[in-house]
Amino acid sequence: MASDVDSAPLVGRADQLAVLRAALHDEIGPGQTAAVFVTGESGVGKTRLLTEAAARLRDAGAVVLTGSCLDIGDASPLHPVLQALRRFDADLTAGQARTSSAVRGLLRTFAADSGGADSAGALLERVSRGLSLIAEGRPLVLVLDDLQWVDRTTRQLLLYLLAGLGELQLSVLAAVRAESLQGAHPLRRVLTELRRLRSVRVLDLAPLDRTGTDLLAARIVGAPLAPEAADQVWQRSGGNPFVVEELARDLRDGRDGLSDTLREIFLSRVDALPRHAHAAVHAVAAGVEPVEHWLLAEVLGLPEAELIEALREAVAHRLLVGADDGYRLRHRLVAEVLAHELLPAERAGLHRRYAEALTRAPAELHQARLAHHWRLAGEPGRALPAAMAAAREAERLHGFAEAHRHWTAALQLAATPVTGPADAPPEVDRTALLERAAEAAHKSGEHARALSLLAELTGGEPLDPSCAVRIQRARYLAAAGRSAPAEAEYRSVLESVDCTARERAAAAAQLAHLLVLQGRYADAGQRARTALELAASVEGSTTEVVLASSALGFSEAFLEDPDAGLAVVRRALETAERSGGPEDVACAYLHLAELLTGPLNILEEGVVVARRGAERVAELGLGRTYETRLLAIATNGLFRVGQWAEAEKVVAAALRHRPSGADAVELLLARCRLSVGYGDVAASDRDLEAVATMLAGGGAPRHVLPMLILRAGLAMWQGRHDVARQAVQRGLTESRSDDVVLLGTLAWHGLRAEAEAHASRTVAVDETALRRLRDAVDRVAAKSATAAGPVRVIADGFLALCMAELSRLDGRGDPDAWARSAAEWDRRNHPYPAAYSRLRQAEALLARRSRSGAASTLLRQAHEMASSLGAVPLTSEIRTLAGRARVELTGRVQPAGRVPTPRTGGSRSPGAGRSRAVAAGEAAVPPGPDELALLTAREREVLAAVAEGLTNREIGQRLFISERTIGVHVSHIFDKLQVRTRVQASAIHLRNRGE
Structure with missing residues (x-):
């Protein structure tokens, strides 16, 4: 069972090739011998490995003879050696006449052997001398395939040569089918003895890994x-x-x-x-x-x-x-x-x-x-x-x-x-079987199958008098991404006089959870309070209490008191862990992670909670549902803090679960966000089409608005400003969310599309669309004014972007507005909008033909931030502007947030006077008193811990961040400070503390 070695690629054998080269070439000298016997099952790739190894040894200057044994035992003595010599001779060129003569002389030796008492020993000696003439002092490699069929004479020749009697620098590379070495096979005994020699290795070739x-x-x-x-x-x-x-x-x-x-x-x-x-x-x-x-x-x-x-x-x-x-x-x-x-x-x-x-x-x-x-x-x-x-x-x-x-x-x-x-x-209740099968399908992520089983249970009727079945159907509809019919089902239970207090409490708690996911936080809080009131009169209502408390805490944190709301959600998680219900634990983790990475903007802790929650719910068997949702949250958090490579790994791992329904939509949107940032148009289009297909016929604003925002962002990078406008205007029509951050993001994309259209002069500005966008900005400003502090902070960042984009519509832009936007996003540690704001600020400065030195610094800062993310379209636009302005982007970068004031009579290059990169172990000293200005607040904390001599693990334990995240921070610190070691970074930290 051998593959076609001429066409099959060699995969997963780099380590084995290194072993062969070391054993057969690097570790032997003149007069020495070495051998590697490669064993393994049929088809495992022994022949392919031998072929590749022989080619590399030949390229290294060795004489390589290649032959194969036949499955005819001793009927053909020395067949593989004769075959190898004939093949070698056929490949020789006219300029290698001397070698060819030696080969043919050895072949005549075989033909002339007439037997005799000592003919076997004499033949081995003559073969050895003939091989020496062929090698001419070069290493000689004898490659033999299917050695399990080796004839006795060839076996004796190998032992004679490997014993060093031939005075050759000889290497033997042979492949053996392991399943053939059974019982008293002579080669089995030979290999057993040869294993004891230091010059012989037996390499068992295992199958490939996944x-x-x-x-x-x-x-x-x-x-x-x-x-x-x-x-x-x-x-x-x-x-x-x-x-x-x-x-x-x-x-x-x-x-x-x-x-x-x-x-x-x-x-x-x-x-x-x-x-x-x-x-x-x-x-x-x-x-x-x-x-x-x-x-x-x-x-x-x-x-x-x-x-x-x-x-x-x-x-x-x-x-x-x-x-x-x-x-x-x-x-x-x-x-x-x-x-x-x-x-x-x-x-x-x-x-x-x-x-x-x-x-x-x-x-x-x-x-x-x-x-x-x-x-x-x-x-x-x-x-x-x-x-x-x-x-x-x-x-x-x-x-x-x-x-x-x-x-x-x-x-x-x-x-x-x-x-x-x-x-x-035996007699069984088919209704009970259908209910259990449907619930198991739902929890395993097969939401369409769950709805199908439920329809079979109810006979296909649109509504069933059973309140329990209505709640069950609503949960499955919500999980499948069909929010509107799910909400209608929950409301029907709450309005029905036939439903018990427990059923109404369950419906209210589930509805509150659904409304939080839709971004309707005020409604969610109202329904959560109703659920808690109903659950208070029902024994054993832990699930309803956990779900309602999580939703209420999220609502309070977003609209009223962040600290109080966060405490409520944390207590809900503790209650869920004590009860041990899988979905209770999963929902509590989901709300906590969303709260931290969303309105509270505590991104690093939110990512850690999301990943920890994903591991926990996977243990509870909810891998295709809640684990994927939590990993989508982690991906979005990592995207926002600029850890795009890590975000890619997380979303790829989550998609291996092959989720469906709303879970799949969450992940596809998370992956698409990365693809748009990277400028991968084909991948972005595929994901957006998949999301649109899954949301056909309806969908929550939680999913529809991000899809439209991403469509607009992608269209702008493609120069299709009319498509971007249509996506944003549709979003304004469909928006029913209390999420001012989401609405602010949508408004920014819409204003950016109008500004891009105005700048490109390819599409006229739509005054009606612009008026609707201004109204949306006013709504964001009004709603965020009464929102909780952290929500207001993030909304302010998008309002700053919106106001700056409006300034572009006059044809020049306001550099001060863009400076305020950059500062807002710097404080939030969001590198992408910060880099974009610097690009626009530089563009506005250059349009006014003033402060070119400041514009150069801004472009370099923006370029460094965008290129470190891998944001190809943004980086390309920065380079285009820099090219028009004749700005060199490869020079030293002034710390972000510190734009130098130009001197009278001209500007000075921001990198002037700065020492070159560290060459001899000394940290470079940047101009100005604050060497750490480029670092974020979190990076300063990490640097302080590094200066104490703590390891990444110890820093992570102190700051409640994963060790991997600490490693990323340390890498960013090194890049920004232009140092290579922790000692150099610590020296800068201590110097700026005056120690």
């Missing part, structure tokens, strides 16, 4: 695989490169099913096993891995000694893998192949023996396995109770995806036609 598998498949297909396809290739191949290549080519060429090549290869390997080993592989293929030893013994019914021998054979032939917890197939493809090799009665018999063995086991039953085997044994009556027990067990362990699968199986089993009295399933 990363290598994905990379190899992508290179074969020509593009990265979809997550589902990549998972399937990994599961089926087990990392075997040959299998990966075959599966990838099938994907590339659009072939379905399993190729005949792979099927025949694996069938031949299984058929070559002894009888009991053959049965053992079939049994493991039918089992649920890992199959424990005791269970396999029960199923096969073999005596212990025979079972051990059978399993040993299957493991040795690389079909099974044995571990402490049981046996697994090395490749899942084996199960696919063997599934068609047994008769239906044989398969059913195997599963029945598994089920009976599990039933007899004295240990606690694994209900999921039991249900699986009874179902495949054709006995649904016995499978149904086990499936229901498995679902309940999965729910107890917060495995909601598994629970959904088991409840679905139970529904199918309950509906299976009865073939006889013995097969009749």
